[in-house]
Amino acid sequence: MPLRADATRQTIERVLRVAALGLVAFGLWRSLQPADSRTAIRIDSADLTAALPSLMLTSPRAIHVNFGTSPRPVDRDALLALSHAGTQVTWSSTSLQPLALASERLREPGGAVRITVAAVAPVELADEMAIIDSVVPTKNGSTVIAAEPSDTLRATEGRTVATVESGVAPLLHPVLVLGRASFEAKFIMAALEERGWVVDARLTVAPGANVTQGKLTALDTGHFSAVVALDTSLGVAGPQLARYVASGGGLVLLGDAASAAVVRALAPAHVGARTQGTTRDIPAKTPLDGLPLQALETLRTDAVRLGARAGKVTLAARREGAGRVLQVGYNETWRWRMQGGDDAVAAHRAWWSRLVASVAYAAEWPSAVGTSTSSDGTSAEGAPLARLYDAFGPAAAPSTVSTSSGGLPAWLLPLICMVLIAEWASRRLRGVR
Amino acid sequence: MTPDFTFCTVQYDSGDWDSAPLVPANLIDSVARYTAITVAPTGVIVPLSSRDLFKYPLAYLTGHLPVRFSDLERRTLREYCARGGMLFVDDHNHDIDGVFHKTATEEIGRAVAPLKELPNSDPLYGSFFRFDDGPPATSHELNGWGDNLVHKQLMAVKTNDRISVLYSSKDYSSEWGFHPDNKRFLSIDNTKFGVNIVVYALTR
Numbered sequence: 001m002p003l004r005a006d007a008t009r010q011t012i013e014r015v016l017r018v019a020a021l022g023l024v025a026f027g028l029w030r031s032l033q034p035a036d037s038r039t040a041i042r043i044d045s046a047d048l049t050a051a052l053p054s055l056m057l058t059s060p061r062a063i064h065v066n067f068g069t070s071p072r073p074v075d076r077d078a079l080l081a082l083s084h085a086g087t088q089v090t091w092s093s094t095s096l097q098p099l100a101l102a103s104e105r106l107r108e109p110g111g112a113v114r115i116t117v118a119a120v121a122p123v124e125l126a127d128e129m130a131i132i133d134s135v136v137p138t139k140n141g142s143t144v145i146a147a148e149p150s151d152t153l154r155a156t157e158g159r160t161v162a163t164v165e166s167g168v169a170p171l172l173h174p175v176l177v178l179g180r181a182s183f184e185a186k187f188i189m190a191a192l193e194e195r196g197w198v199v200d201a202r203l204t205v206a207p208g209a210n211v212t213q214g215k216l217t218a219l220d221t222g223h224f225s226a227v228v229a230l231d232t233s234l235g236v237a238g239p240q241l242a243r244y245v246a247s248g249g250g251l252v253l254l255g256d257a258a259s260a261a262v263v264r265a266l267a268p269a270h271v272g273a274r275t276q277g278t279t280r281d282i283p284a285k286t287p288l289d290g291l292p293l294q295a296l297e298t299l300r301t302d303a304v305r306l307g308a309r310a311g312k313v314t315l316a317a318r319r320e321g322a323g324r325v326l327q328v329g330y331n332e333t334w335r336w337r338m339q340g341g342d343d344a345v346a347a348h349r350a351w352w353s354r355l356v357a358s359v360a361y362a363a364e365w366p367s368a369v370g371t372s373t374s375s376d377g378t379s380a381e382g383a384p385l386a387r388l389y390d391a392f393g394p395a396a397a398p399s400t401v402s403t404s405s406g407g408l409p410a411w412l413l414p415l416i417c418m419v420l421i422a423e424w425a426s427r428r429l430r431g432v433r
Numbered sequence: 434m435t436p437d438f439t440f441c442t443v444q445y446d447s448g449d450w451d452s453a454p455l456v457p458a459n460l461i462d463s464v465a466r467y468t469a470i471t472v473a474p475t476g477v478i479v480p481l482s483s484r485d486l487f488k489y490p491l492a493y494l495t496g497h498l499p500v501r502f503s504d505l506e507r508r509t510l511r512e513y514c515a516r517g518g519m520l521f522v523d524d525h526n527h528d529i530d531g532v533f534h535k536t537a538t539e540e541i542g543r544a545v546a547p548l549k550e551l552p553n554s555d556p557l558y559g560s561f562f563r564f565d566d567g568p569p570a571t572s573h574e575l576n577g578w579g580d581n582l583v584h585k586q587l588m589a590v591k592t593n594d595r596i597s598v599l600y601s602s603k604d605y606s607s608e609w610g611f612h613p614d615n616k617r618f619l620s621i622d623n624t625k626f627g628v629n630i631v632v633y634a635l636t637r
Contacts, residue, residue: 181470181635182437183490189637190517194593203636205561206468211636292435332435338487338516345516 009426016423023416030408040064040088042398045071052078060087064398067093070161070384080391090396091388097121100141100383101155101162107225108357109196111148111169116141117155124156127166164382170362172225174198174214178237179230179257181205187334188228188352189213195353200224204233219244225360226250229257238262246321250359253327255294268303268316268327269296278310284341287348288314292331317358324359438464438631440476441489443520445506448498448533451478452525453606456493462613463624464631468561481506486513491634495523495606500537507544514545514590514597519634527571527579527604534602541590541598548588548600555589557596560633562625568601569626571608579604595637599630 040062043051048065052075055063059082065071071079083089100118105111115132117123118141125132128150135142135155146153155162174197177189181203189199200214217223219240227241227249234241239262245251251266258267272295282290288309295312299305306326307315314329337348381387388395427433440457444450457476464472479485479492482505486492492513502510514520522541524534538548551557553567567586574583580602590598609624616622 180437181468181632183635186490186635186637187517190593190595201636205470205632205636209468209561211560211632213636334490334517335488338490338518339484 006430009430013423013426016419016426020416020419020423023412023419027408027412027416030412042066045069045075048075048079055082059085062088062090064396065089065091066398067091067388068095069159070096070381071388073381073387076387076391083392089392090398091392092395092397093385093388095159096385096388097157097160098385099123099155099157099160099162100386101153101164102382103153103164103166105167105170106145106357107170107172107360107362108353109172113146113149113153113166115144115146115149115153117144118142119155119157121157126154126156128152160384162382162384172197172360172362173222174200174224175356175360176214176216176219176224176227176237177201177203177230178227178234179203179254180233181211182230183334184254184332185230187337187348188230191337191349191352192356195349197353197356202235202237204235210235219249221248221361221363224249225362226252226356228252228254228356229260229263230254231257232260234260234262242266242320245323245325248322248361250323250356250361251320251325252355252359253325255328255331258327266320266325267300268318268325269299269313272297272312272329274331275312282336282339282341282344284344287336287340287344288330290339291333291335294329294331296327296329323361326355326359328355434471436471436473438470438491438635439473439489441486441492442476442478443481443486443492443494444478445481445494445496445500446503447501448496450494450496452497453495453523453610455610455612456495456606459609459611459613459616459624460627460631462616463622463628467625467628468632470631470635482509484509487516487518490518491521491631492518493521493523494537495525496533496537497525497531499532499535500540502540502544507540510541510544514592517592517595517597519595519597519599521599521601521630523601523604523606525604525606527573527602527607529580529582529602531579538588538600541600545598546590546592548590548598551587551589551596551599553586555596556637557587557599557629557633560629560636562629564626564629568603569623571603571605571623573604573607596633 039060041060042064045065045067056078079089098120102116104114106114115125117135119137121137123135125135125144132146132149133144135144149166151166153164153166175192177185177199179185185203189201192199200216201212202216203211205211219237238260241251241263245266253263253267256271258264258271274292274294276292277290279290293309293314296316299313299316300318303316303318305313305316317324317326337344440461442457461472461476464470479489482503486509522537526533528534541548558564558567570583573579584602588600589596609627
């Protein structure tokens, strides 16, 4: 009577014999299949555009592209389509350098664009009209502000070219200034208007008497992009500020405005005691040092500190609903414009415009980051090398293109041998020939 | 607490810059009387050639005598207006044929820009009290003194649509040159237009 263990091993051996026979049958079937007649192609990027229509029709087995310049996005996308259809696509390049270009329309009047570049070598920035600037790469990327560039921006690093669309200027509404009549009100309004903002104002002169500018319609994001609160005299608009900010509006709180009961819950910090500037005059290079300051104290946990002077927080911001609140500790910033250095007027103007822009609600704010499509659908590509990696993986040497045209898989024969050896060994170990 | 407004009288080298010493106190009184603007209880006197002028974005200049600015005074005034300061000049002679008017308007033209007539619809006339007919007439105009004219308009230089030099031939310096306590004897306070000038400077 056979042992129970021998019966098990006999079952295993039968399975192995059937598996070996199955694998042999699979090999015979594969060898009888017709061979893939498709070809493997190597091509330079300069010829790619012309060759792609015929390649799309013939659908070759493999394509290797040597990129001498940045590919056109449509060409890259066509290669990607071939890859998805079964063509093995590989690429190599000795010319393309890492380069990334992004642009962002500022929420300021005038259509200025912030251009950010990351590269490993000097880059030339241009639009469709002329060269804008040249940028030396830094560890964290470089930023250039361009006033009203044309639609397409281009960065060139050697033979690598990245392009993005500058985007459409955002739709900005007026800024509303609230507070007491003061030189601070006058000069903030002047600075913003001189930078192209439309400014409406409600300034308190006496109890029940206000100086107004503009239509002063409903306080919502359909009418105002931002509100600047100069002090605690917020008038009838004060109780509406929380709802306005929650719906996306921007709020700048200056000086002790954050102490007003109606906005205290929105403010990033408490208002500290007023101290004089650290310098007697307004220094030309560091004008903010000469301004009186109400330091921002006890920042809320969700507030972001944006500026400091001598260890005291001067600027902080936080989000409230869909809007943003910026708190400014400096007082009497008009002194910067009147008593500062030669560039004080322009600097004060730009500083205030940036503060308001940082919180302003813009009805449309398209941005061109990474890749976008230009008007002709062919040129916008913010990071050409990265897009190649994303589409086809790392660069490969041309020899890695598989020349196999079908036939038996390489794993088949070793697997058949292993199955047969296992079956033979099992039989021999239990003493059967 | 730093006051919102400090009255500043401009001292210049030529002429009699201090011909209306009671005007500052009178206008300070009116601003405090009619508005909630915090105003310094006393005014300051600042030389036109001094950088201290830039601490006071509204300044007042008057006189009877010929005005001749030095190069430094001219440069300072030009920069003061370019930065956003506002200079209120009043002809204490109320005489467009007088030496102050001729020389002061010429100097303003050289230092800043030529004066132009200010429309009576300008926001200045409604910045606080309403003056629908433009600048209020002074008793000196109505009494036929000086050039024997009632000037219908003021003159101004505007920078970025804001008044940087306001020029009056109406002799407000005489009209407002009395002790503030005597306002109680007036049926209508004639300094109200001065309040408009201050409020305008603080809001436009």
